[in-house]
Amino acid sequence: xSVAHTSTAAPVSVERPSTVxxxxxxxxDMFYPDAGLAGxxxxxxxxxxxxxxxxxxxxxxxxxxxxxxxxxxxxxRAQFAAFPEPWPIVVPSGSCAGMMRVHxxxxxxxxxxxxxxxxxxxRVYELSWxxxxxxxxxxxxxxxxxxxxxxxxxxxxxxxGVTDEPKRLLRSLxxxxxxxxxxxxxxxxxxxxxxxRQPEVSAAMVADKIASVExxxxxxxxxxxxxxxxxxxxxxxxxxxxxxxxxLAEFLLERSDVR
Amino acid sequence: xxxxxxxSGGDGHMGHVTVTNFAGRAHVALNDKPLRANFxxxxxxxxxxxxxxxxxxxxxxxxxxxxxxxxxxALARLPELLEQLETRCTANGIKVHWAETTGxxxxxxxxxxxxxxxxxVVKGKSMVSEEMHLNAFLGEHGIEAVESDLGEYIIQxxxxxxxxIVMPCIxxxxxxxxxxxxxxxxxxxxxxxxxxxxxxxxxVMRAKFAEADAGISGVNFAVAExxxxxxxxxxxxxxxxxxxxxxxxxxxxxxxxxxxxxxxPPLLALLPRSATGxxxxxxxxxxxxxxxxxxxxxxxxxxxVLLDNGRTRVYADLELRExxxxxxxxxxxxxxxxYARVGGHTYDAVYPGPIGKILTPQIAGLDVAEDxxxxxxxxxxxxxxxxxxxxxADILVRLRREAVRPSASQAVKGGGHGWTLSxxxxxxxxxxxxxxxxxxxxxxxxxATLGNLIPSSLPPxxxxxGVRAKPKFARKTLHQLARDKGFDDA
Amino acid sequence: xxxxRTRILSRLRAAPPSPLPDLPxxxxxxxxxxxxxxRFRAMFEAMKAEVHDVDxxxxxxxxxxxxxxxxxxxxxxxxxxxxxxxxxxxxxxxDQAPALVAYDRAVEDLKDDLVHRIxxxxxxxxxxxxxxxxxxxxxxxxEPRLMSLLPPIHIALVEEDTIHDTLADLMxxxxxxxxxxxxxxxxxxxxxxxxxxxxxAFGVHGPKELIILVIRKQLNAG
Numbered sequence: 001x002s003v004a005h006t007s008t009a010a011p012v013s014v015e016r017p018s019t020v021x022x023x024x025x026x027x028x029d030m031f032y033p034d035a036g037l038a039g040x041x042x043x044x045x046x047x048x049x050x051x052x053x054x055x056x057x058x059x060x061x062x063x064x065x066x067x068x069x070x071x072x073x074x075x076x077r078a079q080f081a082a083f084p085e086p087w088p089i090v091v092p093s094g095s096c097a098g099m100m101r102v103h104x105x106x107x108x109x110x111x112x113x114x115x116x117x118x119x120x121x122x123r124v125y126e127l128s129w130x131x132x133x134x135x136x137x138x139x140x141x142x143x144x145x146x147x148x149x150x151x152x153x154x155x156x157x158x159x160x161g162v163t164d165e166p167k168r169l170l171r172s173l174x175x176x177x178x179x180x181x182x183x184x185x186x187x188x189x190x191x192x193x194x195x196x197r198q199p200e201v202s203a204a205m206v207a208d209k210i211a212s213v214e215x216x217x218x219x220x221x222x223x224x225x226x227x228x229x230x231x232x233x234x235x236x237x238x239x240x241x242x243x244x245x246x247x248l249a250e251f252l253l254e255r256s257d258v259r
Numbered sequence: 260x261x262x263x264x265x266x267s268g269g270d271g272h273m274g275h276v277t278v279t280n281f282a283g284r285a286h287v288a289l290n291d292k293p294l295r296a297n298f299x300x301x302x303x304x305x306x307x308x309x310x311x312x313x314x315x316x317x318x319x320x321x322x323x324x325x326x327x328x329x330x331x332x333a334l335a336r337l338p339e340l341l342e343q344l345e346t347r348c349t350a351n352g353i354k355v356h357w358a359e360t361t362g363x364x365x366x367x368x369x370x371x372x373x374x375x376x377x378x379x380v381v382k383g384k385s386m387v388s389e390e391m392h393l394n395a396f397l398g399e400h401g402i403e404a405v406e407s408d409l410g411e412y413i414i415q416x417x418x419x420x421x422x423x424i425v426m427p428c429i430x431x432x433x434x435x436x437x438x439x440x441x442x443x444x445x446x447x448x449x450x451x452x453x454x455x456x457x458x459x460x461x462x463v464m465r466a467k468f469a470e471a472d473a474g475i476s477g478v479n480f481a482v483a484e485x486x487x488x489x490x491x492x493x494x495x496x497x498x499x500x501x502x503x504x505x506x507x508x509x510x511x512x513x514x515x516x517x518x519x520x521x522x523x524p525p526l527l528a529l530l531p532r533s534a535t536g537x538x539x540x541x542x543x544x545x546x547x548x549x550x551x552x553x554x555x556x557x558x559x560x561x562x563x564v565l566l567d568n569g570r571t572r573v574y575a576d577l578e579l580r581e582x583x584x585x586x587x588x589x590x591x592x593x594x595x596x597x598y599a600r601v602g603g604h605t606y607d608a609v610y611p612g613p614i615g616k617i618l619t620p621q622i623a624g625l626d627v628a629e630d631x632x633x634x635x636x637x638x639x640x641x642x643x644x645x646x647x648x649x650x651x652a653d654i655l656v657r658l659r660r661e662a663v664r665p666s667a668s669q670a671v672k673g674g675g676h677g678w679t680l681s682x683x684x685x686x687x688x689x690x691x692x693x694x695x696x697x698x699x700x701x702x703x704x705x706x707a708t709l710g711n712l713i714p715s716s717l718p719p720x721x722x723x724x725g726v727r728a729k730p731k732f733a734r735k736t737l738h739q740l741a742r743d744k745g746f747d748d749a
Numbered sequence: 750x751x752x753x754r755t756r757i758l759s760r761l762r763a764a765p766p767s768p769l770p771d772l773p774x775x776x777x778x779x780x781x782x783x784x785x786x787x788r789f790r791a792m793f794e795a796m797k798a799e800v801h802d803v804d805x806x807x808x809x810x811x812x813x814x815x816x817x818x819x820x821x822x823x824x825x826x827x828x829x830x831x832x833x834x835x836x837x838x839x840x841x842x843x844d845q846a847p848a849l850v851a852y853d854r855a856v857e858d859l860k861d862d863l864v865h866r867i868x869x870x871x872x873x874x875x876x877x878x879x880x881x882x883x884x885x886x887x888x889x890x891x892e893p894r895l896m897s898l899l900p901p902i903h904i905a906l907v908e909e910d911t912i913h914d915t916l917a918d919l920m921x922x923x924x925x926x927x928x929x930x931x932x933x934x935x936x937x938x939x940x941x942x943x944x945x946x947x948x949x950a951f952g953v954h955g956p957k958e959l960i961i962l963v964i965r966k967q968l969n970a971g
Contacts, residue, residue: 022746024741026693026703028737029737029738030703030707030710030732030733031730031731031732033735033736033739034733036737037741040741049747050746050747051746051749052746052747052748053748054700054738054742054748055748056738057692057693057694058693063689063690064656066659066663066682066686067656067659067660067664067677068683069664071686071687071689074694075689077694078693078694085749154637154638154639154640155639158638158639158640158642158643159639187636187638187640190636191636191637191638192636192637194633194634196723197282197630198597198633198634199722199723199726200289201285201597201600201601202636203725203726204289204600205600205636206726206727207726230730231727233728234723234729234730235728238727297946300947301946304947305947321773321774321775322775324773325775328771331767331769331770332769332770332772334767335766335767335768335769336769337761338758338761338762341757341761357753357754359753359756359757363753407954409942409945409953413945426943427944428944432946433945433946453945453946454950456945457950460953461953461954465864465865468864469861469864485929487929493943494942494953494954494955495898495955496954498894498898499954502894503856503860503895513761519926520926521920521921523916523920524916524917524920525775528777538792538880538881538882538937539935541796541936541941541955542934542935542937542955543916543934543937544932545932545934545935547930547931547932547933548931549931551931553890554888554890554931555852555854555856556856556893557894557932567760571757571764574760575763576764577767580764580767
């Protein structure tokens with residue numbers, strides 16, 4: 001019996017490690033690998049050894065959210081095997097990080113490998129939170145002036161306790177003007193299978209999200225979650241919006257390290 | 260789409276849920292522009308007002324922790340507290356009745372009314388009486404029950420269900436209400452003036468209050484320690500219904516208990532602020548007994564009907580039990596991005612919004628409402644604001660699980676109803692691919708090369724590409740790029 | 750066959766036990782004595798109630814003006830209460846003053862007047878609450894429940910030093926749990942509704958106006 005308590009995960013250790021794992025997430029792997037690579041480069045540039053286990057696959061969230069817990073657990077156990085060392089696991093997605101940090105212990109509460117799940121969960125960090133609180137990242141802006149807005153993902157805010165960390169990073173860039181979206185905290189309507197099970201409601205939500213992003217006047221929307229991005233940018237593309245979408249890692253890396 | 264088929268009380272189901280058709284109803288609601296505007300405006304206002312009531316996050320966290328613990332304690336001790344409440348109420352002169360089903364509860368109420376020759380009844384707002392479809396039931400037995408809460412009165416005139424648990428006619432605008440009043444209230448001209456409409460309701464209601472043989476109310480909190488029924492409201496209709504007629508019948512779900520009177524202030528600090536963003540309701544009405552000798556008003560008899568209606572089944576499962584902490588503030592729906600767009604009627608149930616999405620399937624069964632737990636993006640906005648910290652998103656997922664793989668205890672009626680071979684096969688395939696890294700790398704490698712050839716007419720993609728471009732597979736996966744760039748594997 | 754009560758309780762008892770958590774710390778707000786009345790007044794005024802400072806000897810004159818401004822013709826008071834005596838004394842011989850009506854019989858014999866004819870009702874408040882801007886009505890045989898509900902205007906008299914910080918504080922200090930009356934009501938404004946388009950409207954069922962008379966200890970000093 002697992003008694004569930006969704007709560008914002010308590011911040012864990014902020015000691016600077018020498019080596020970190022990077023969990024790319026399956027969406028980034030297949031659709032936004034540049035975002036993942038940028039995250040790894042940012043960490044590497046700060047002098048960390050970044051390990052990307054080739055054995056990693058998916059965090060298991062899609063199956064868990066649909067109620068297929070056994071299938072999810074089988075996939076999660078593959079992640080346990082792929083990340084054996086006690087290093088922090090940095091994740092460029094609040095949603096996948098939230099799955100690992102908050103829901104692994106729940107899913108394994110009545111399983112023999114419960115302790116492993118809890119230890120694994122305690123090592124999980126959302127990328128922007130890690131950059132701010134563990135690495136105290138300082139950035140020098142080398143880019144042209146640009147106006148951007150931020151899209152915070154539901155799970156980064158409400159499961160990982162990420163509040164203004166990404167915006168702090170954006171504001172630290174001298175040529176970047178950050179404009180607030182009054183509806184920043186509202187879900188974009190992705191929700192994994194929700195977007196295909198309730199396509200019309202999801203479509204209404206993403207249409208409103210796009211309208212709120214466009215109303216900010218920003219030329220670019222930066223986000224920390226590729227699920228949201230796939231949803232929002234896909235709908236923007238279909239509706240002919242001119243607002244560009246990018247993952248925070250890619251944006252930060254490009255601004256501070258003109259290649 | 261099912262018609263407004265109000266069950267007549269014998270069925271023991273919550274709501275007139277037949278088979279929910281969320282997507283179909285959502286389609287209608289999403290295309291109703293005035294409705295969407297009504298909800299959006301209302302929800303935006305409610306969210307702003309709530310936020311203004313809780314300026315200090317740490318204070319709010321302490322208060323919510325207290326609220327959650329109060330309800331957890333009450334649930335942990337529920338059977339003994341129910342007995343204590345009964346003992347105290349009885350000692351105070353309140354007659355206590357127990358009902359397993361809504362049908363039983365309706366018959367109990369009817370019997371009380373018949374034995375007193377009751378013809379007309381005024382009602383304060385009560386969600387439990389909505390569960391019972393009490394008005395319709397009494398009507399069928401020749402007793403006129405008039406809703407006295409303005410919002411409830413309006414939807415009663417319109418023959419509708421509440422679309423919100425706190426603000427039942429939030430889906431209507433003043434033009435629609437002006438029209439209803441001019442049709443149903445004698446001598447009332449069409450107007451959109453809110454003060455005039457309110458005055459018209461006062462006029463009608465005054466007469467009803469004066470002539471009513473009995474009053475019906477719900478209960479916000481019942482205090483086991485003292486046998487006190489606590490009712491909160493802004494209008495005064497609840498006080499009228501529980502004070503002016505000679506007979507008062509209160510109906511409550513068995514989970515509405517708290518241990519002590521000291522539990523009331525923190526819950527009062529949470530409920531109105533979470534619900535409507537007001538520091539407190541105009542009236543907090545605490546009823547402990549019927550009229551005593553020498554007192555000049557108040558009902559001569561007070562009855563309390565305790566309703567189960569599936570709650571004991573919810574109670575039997577420790578995770579699902581947390582649903583019963585709910586204090587019915589409606590903050591979850593006020594903050595729900597789905598509710599804000601589709602409105603309350605889309606849920607086709609007494610309790611809409613996030614709390615309805617977890618409550619309705621547990622009471623009516625997953626065979627009836629399997630789609631409701633999936634009508635959520637799991638964004639957690641409801642979890643963030645719930646004053647008693649109900650893990651709504653986790654319970655949604657638990658119900659999704661019960662729908663495809665029921666627990667050994669058969670915790671929820673209709674478990675397994677959502678299982679399909681195609682979905683189960685898809686997850687089996689997903690598991691094989693993702694639990695075997697070599698297979699995964701091969702599969703994602705193939706998708707990087709050929710994935711963009713997948714036609715968008717494939718069912719899941721088809722739903723996706725209605726309003727979105729097809730996702731584009733990158734030419735190289737992150738696995739490949741990481742290796743190319745020399746990142747260590749271990 | 751066991752009855753519904755037995756079946757419900759036995760199902761609950763058959764369920765797995767859940768832990769009994771301790772109540773985590775929570776304390777209601779505390780105000781400086783000097784700030785208490787200000788808070789009381791500000792909260793009430795935000796709810797569209799009027800708060801007037803009066804003194805124990807002359808409040809009937811003040812009330813007279815307030816009621817005159819509203820065209821009040823009849824004022825309901827408790828039967829044989831000190832309020833009634835003071836009003837009668839102060840207004841005696843003043844044939845322009847509102848007619849004083851005592852709630853001196855059971856509601857069944859007074860219903861029509863109460864529901865349709867009385868303009869205003871005056872009651873004591875047993876206490877005030879600063880946090881929320883509230884008065885506590887503790888109805889008695891002398892001052893029944895409907896006095897504060899049916900007339901379109903409700904006047905509540907409250908003594909300054911009965912204003913407490915919070916309901917939590919008040920309940921504990923006065924030991925409510927041991928002496929709950931038939932009915933106690935915490936009132937925080939006039940009757941109101943926002944059911945039509947979230948537009949506030951007053952007096953939907955109960956009083957349209959709530960007037961609080963705070964009897965100050967030393968009005969001149971305050």
